[in-house]
Amino acid sequence: MFRHLLKLTWKRKSRNLMLSLEILLAFAIVFAVAAFGLRYLQLYRMPLGFEGADVWSVAIQPGDNGKQRFDDAVYDSFRRGLAELPEVGGVAFTNIEPYSMSTMSGDMRRKAGSREVPTELAEADDKLAAVLGLNLVEGRWFSQLDNGSAQRPVVINRRMAEAMFPGERALGQLFIEGEGAAPAQAYRVVGVVDAYRAKGELAGPVNFAFMRLEAGKNDNDARIMLLKVRAGTARDFERRLNARLKLIRNDWSFQIAPLSSSRASMIRTQTVPLIVIGIIAGFMLLMVAFGLFGALWQNTTQRIPEIGLRRAIGAGAADIYRQIVAEQFMLSSIAIVFGLALLVQLPLTGAFGESLNWPVFLGAALLSMAVIYLLSLLCAVYPGWRASRLSPTEALHYE
Template structure:
């Protein structure tokens, strides 16, 4: 049966060429969308490295364009005043909160001639780990024990540790800013976390480092307050929180947002491109389906005498139906095989990096194959049914 179908396909290769190209185009479109979605699904299942539940952020708007430097007393007054609220169970400070669009990067290296490691950085205080539920895999978090340290203490994630210190224990190691940062400043690793993805579930894993902030000892300030509130705290707390902040510093403005809201906005922002691409791909797929259906209809009509002859020599209606559908499946298989040969070059060459790893490629290939075979089946059903219902006498007299 397979050899017979292959011969029939080859004899009509000029007609089948356009069908195969249409199927190949549809497969490429579906593969692109499926790979996009599969990567998002893969990222969503990865651990974040922090717990955003019952956490709020407060952005300080001092109106000085960042020129004013806060001393340790400012941070201490804010911490003490906020902890007096019964709804607040933890207070920490950071350069920016999780799910923010902010990014600060630098290229770090162990020494002057060592390769650079591109790293995302954030300045935080000693209390952030407790507020966000960050768990250490090795070493410890910052503490007052680090006051006066010659090297600036940092906590890095596992990915950076493996890139910076391959095959070695990262805790206790030191590195410098490879971009020529502040001369004479080195960084000492005191702890390692398994993972931290500050921008949320759809962010790809990156090298990440927490820099310890010590008021009055660093060049700038950190102006985001991260609050851990008690479970069940509602948005009504925002008014009371703002009143307390105004009592502490009446000359400042404060932007208060639960991390759950920031998370929702971030997921919506990241998912919008996937939705738009899916809509465009669906429209293109419908157009391809119409073209495929029309081509199959025309081919079936042109083969009416052939079908009539087969019916006259004893072929059943079910056999005719099956032949039409299987021929279409064979064309689809040829187009899919060619598409896979072309697309497999992407993970092999690594041109798209981790975005198209082998897990994503396999998932996208399986999904795409399923969609194309389903599309082929739907497009072949009516032409096959019409061909199977032809009367041998009518078909043999067809002109």
């Protein structure tokens, strides 16, 4: 049976070529959407590295548009003033909050001339780890012990530790930013956190380093306050919080939002491409299905004399039906094999980096195969049924 189907497929290769191309296009479309969705699912299941459920963000907007630098007195006034609110359990300062589109990055290296390790950066004070619930796996967070350090103390995530110091313990190691005999900045690792993905659950993992905030000594001020609030704090707390902030600095303005709101906004932004691609792919798949159904219908109509001859020599209706469906599955299999041969080059060459890793590729390939076989079956059901209902007499007299 299989050998017979191959012969029939080869003899009608010019007609089947267009069908195979349509199936190949549908397979590529489904694969792209499946890979996109599976990568998002994979990222969502990865550890985020911080807890933002009961954390509020306050963006400080000084009245002088940031011309005057913040000193220790400014930070202390906010810490003391907000600690008096019963809902506030901790106050920390940073220059980049979680779920923010802002990014600060640098090219780090162990020493001048060594390979670069692209790293995202953030400045953080001594309280940030407690407010965000960061999971330290080595060393410690910043403290007064780092005062007067010759190198700037940093806490890095595990991913950066493995990239910068493969096979070594990162704690206590030094690295630099820039290159040359006199680097602009030197850093000393005082701690390692398990993970940190500042841009949320759907963002890819990156190398990350927290630099210790020291008022007046850094290039920029940390104008984002993160508040650890009591669980279940209602949104009306924003009004009382703003009133307290105005008591501290009446000439400044403040933007207040729970991190949960920032998270929801970030997820909506990150899922827009998947939704758009899914809608476009759905329309394209629908057009391919209509084209495939029409081609199968026409192909079956042109083969009525052949079908009548088979019925006349004893083939049953079920045999005709199985032949039409099996031929369609044969064409689908050929298109899928060619599609996989092309698409497997993507993870082999690393064209999409970590985004298209082997688990994502294999999952997308299996899902795409299932969809294409189901689509082929649906498109072949009615033409196959129509062909199987033909009587031998009617088919043999068909012109």
